[in-house]
Amino acid sequence: MxxxxxxxxxxxxxxxxxxxxxxxxxxxxxxxxxxxxxxxxxxxxxxxxxxxxxxxxxxxxxxxxxxxxxxxxxxxxxxxxxxxxxxxxxxxxxxxxxxxxxxxxxxxxxxxxxxxxxxxxxxxxxxxxxxxxxxxxxxxxxxxxxxxxxxxxxxxxxxxxxxxDRPLVQAPEPAASEVEQRIAAHVAGLVQDGDTVQIGVGALPGAILDGLTGHRDLGLHTGLIGDSVLRLFDSGALTGARKEIDTGLMITGAAFGGPELYGRIGGLPIEFRPSSYTHSPQVLGRLRSLVAVNSALEVDLNGDVGAERVGEHWVGAIGGQVDFSRAAAHGGGRSVIALRSTIRDASTIRATLAQGAPTTVAADIDHVVTEHGVADLRGRTAEQRAEQLIAIAAPEHRRELSEAWAATAAGGTSRRTKETAS
The missing domain is CATH 3.40.1080.10 (Glutaconate Coenzyme A-transferase)
Structure with a gap:
């Protein structure tokens, strides 16, 4: 030692x-x-x-x-x-x-x-x-x-x-559940041939990348890759041929997966770059076809996203979510939040965020996806955003969410009436 x-x-x-x-x-x-x-x-x-x-x-x-x-x-x-x-x-x-x-x-x-x-x-x-x-x-x-x-x-x-001379720590990708596969199918419909994708690792990101194997000339620019990148590359979908920068290359900051991924890194068209490059607003702004796919713990009826805490306990991070979501939403691509509609039977679509302040604000989110569909928030009013999000919540929670939104809207109307009268 x-x-x-x-x-x-x-x-x-x-x-x-x-x-x-x-x-x-x-x-x-x-x-x-x-x-x-x-x-x-x-x-x-x-x-x-x-x-x-x-x-x-x-x-x-x-x-x-x-x-x-x-x-x-x-x-x-x-x-x-x-x-x-x-x-x-x-x-x-x-x-x-x-x-x-x-x-x-x-x-x-x-x-x-x-x-x-x-x-x-x-x-x-x-x-x-x-x-x-x-x-x-x-x-x-x-x-x-x-x-x-x-x-x-x-x-x-x-x-x-x-x-x-020791094996690297491994994190083999878990198999995707039926719910995760349904979410992945919805996300795949938001990705077009030639897009550059940002995504993380885990069962849901893996299912999403597996759902893209029928696409062509996809690019990759992300902070972390896992095993599913190999499957997408082997399918012929991941060529990077239409990337505006780093054409033909996969760009990441780190890899975390199983032995096959680690063993094949040297044979892939991939470069590992510092976070000052992978997450740079100036660099991401040049990727006009960027589709940022991130996960979350909760989304409120305005489209604000929470990805950091459950109660007072940290279980996540801001990480690169805002960096990529903002670049995609404002640079001509698409910003996507993908999550299950429930966690331990509680709705992840909420009237208000349990963690308080949002990780990513609604203005930086284009689409929210659950197993029940896609909420397209682009150009929507507050009322339309709430309607879209309630429609992709778990069915057993929709009535409660609708009532919470109605109470919020009524309160806002009451306040506006008083302000006008004064």
């Missing part, structure tokens, strides 16, 4: 890769030694590392942009500090030292003949944060594939390193 004590001091800020690129041996060393080092603030995005979240040392203060993966456990125990920020803002926050950034713990691919390593499958915010770190400590994993698209790191520039 590497000794981090000479490299860290109390009060330092540490950050590391997320998902399959998380440098687990280095994180374990930090957990073992932080009590001797002193208080440390640590930034990580999505993690599946249970040791980090089950009973972290009191000296370790974990910071993130949301409550993703195992971080939900920390959120429930009150041990997670969340910085609500658009994903596109992370690069600037690291540069301004608003996020923990003194020491980087990274996982990299083995050096090539010239001594150059890559960040492999976890480029995203790490590539933007690295230039501001005083020390870079690397796990050089023989099983991390080399990737193109981001600046490389020379072994001689590393402050310290360890060598490993």
């Amino acid at each position: 590497i000794d981090l004590r000479p490299l860290l001091a109390a009060g330092d800020g540490v950050f590391w890769n997320q998902t399959c690129a998380e440098p687990t041996p280095l994180v374990d060393a930090l957990l073992d030694q932080v009590a001797e080092i002193g208080d440390i603030r640590a930034f990580v995005g999505m993690t599946l590392h249970r040791r980090l979240t089950q009973d972290p040392p009191q000296q370790l203060h974990v910071v993130s942009y949301g409550g993703l993966g195992e971080l939900r456990r920390l959120a429930r125990s009150g041990r997670l500090e969340v910085v609500p920020a658009h994903y596109s803002a992370l690069a600037g926050l690291f540069a301004a030292r608003r996020l923990p950034g003194d020491v980087a713990l990274i996982q990299v691919s083995p050096p090539d003949s010239g001594g150059w390593c890559t960040l492999g499958l976890g480029v995203d915010y790490i590539a933007d944060a690295l230039p501001h770190a005083r020390a870079v400590i690397a796990e050089i994993n023989a099983q991390m594939p080399a990737t193109a698209g981001a600046p490389r790191i020379h072994v001689d520039s590393l402050t310290a390193s360890i060598r490993t």
Whole structure:
């Protein structure tokens, strides 16, 4: 095990890769030694590392942009500090030292003949944060594939390193349910040949991409890819031939899936870029055919979206939803929110958002999709938006939603009448 004590001091800020690129041996060393080092603030995005979240040392203060993966456990125990920020803002926050950034713990691919390593499958915010770190400590994993698209790191520039040969953390895509397949079919009808798609990972995103295999010349520009990208590529639908930029290339910041995806990365026309590129408003504004497909926890009758909290607990994040939704809605493409109509028998279409303030405002959403259909919100009045959304809610909740909307509308009419009279 590497000794981090000479490299860290109390009060330092540490950050590391997320998902399959998380440098687990280095994180374990930090957990073992932080009590001797002193208080440390640590930034990580999505993690599946249970040791980090089950009973972290009191000296370790974990910071993130949301409550993703195992971080939900920390959120429930009150041990997670969340910085609500658009994903596109992370690069600037690291540069301004608003996020923990003194020491980087990274996982990299083995050096090539010239001594150059890559960040492999976890480029995203790490590539933007690295230039501001005083020390870079690397796990050089023989099983991390080399990737193109981001600046490389020379072994001689590393402050310290360890060598490993361990399988990457896997997240095989779960099978889609019948409900998710119905949602996917509706979303597929909103995508046209030649569009560039942004989408996440999981059962529903996987079903949506599987539903696009009959399309042609689709492009991909997203923050994270999973196994379903391989199936779409193998179908011949994903060529990128009509992309306005990065023609012929798939663009992502990270990959998180199974062994086939990891093993085939080197043979795909794909580049891994920093979040300052994948989520940049200037870059996304050039993709005039962008279709952004995002998920949510809830949508209110105005079309505002909640994707961060259930009650007081963080279970999601702002992430890149606003970055992509706004670019698609205002750049000539389509912004889509896809979600089940119910979660644990409660309606996800709500009169008002349970989390309070929206993650993404209604003006940045074109379509909301559930298994019951598509609500087209473009150019709709408030009343028309409510009607559209109630129509795609679960049937058993529609009457309650209609009554809630009627009460809201009546209250608004009453107030307007009083204001006019005065």
